[in-house]
C-alpha cells in the first residue's frame with residue numbers, strides 16, 4: 001500500500017526543512033530520491049520516498065507556479081546566501097537551494113529556489129543576467 005498524499009506532503013516538507021523522515025507505517029528511516037531539478041520551471045523539488053522494510057513508497061509533489069515573492073523578500077533571500085550560504089523560505093521554512101554561476105569579468109549570479117513551494121529569486125549584481133535559458 002502506498003503512502004497517502006497527506007503523508008507524502010508531510011514527508012516532503014519535513015525533508016526540505018532538513019528534518020528526519022521516517023516511514024509513517026513502521027517508523028524506519030526512509031530512502032529519499034530527489035526528482036530532476038533542472039527543468040527551469042518555477043516549481044519545488046519532488047521527492048520519491050521508499051521504505052525498504054515494509055516496501056511502501058510514493059512521490060511527494062512539490063508546489064508549482066507559486067505567487068512570486070516581494071522584491072524585499074527576494075533581496076533578503078539572496079543576501080542570506082552571501083552572508084551565510086543559508087536561507088529559509090519565508091512561507092514554509094524550507095531550506096533554500098542556491099546555485100551560483102560565475103562569469104569572467106562580472107559578478108557571480110546567484111539563483112535561489114524554495115524546494116517546497118517553488119518560489120525563486122535571482123541576484124541583481126550583474127547586467128548579464130537574462131531570464132530563461
Ligand SMILES: [Zn+2]
Nearest residue numbers: 023026051054
Ligand atoms: Zn516502513
Ligand SMILES: [Zn+2]
Nearest residue numbers: 089092114117
Ligand atoms: Zn517555499
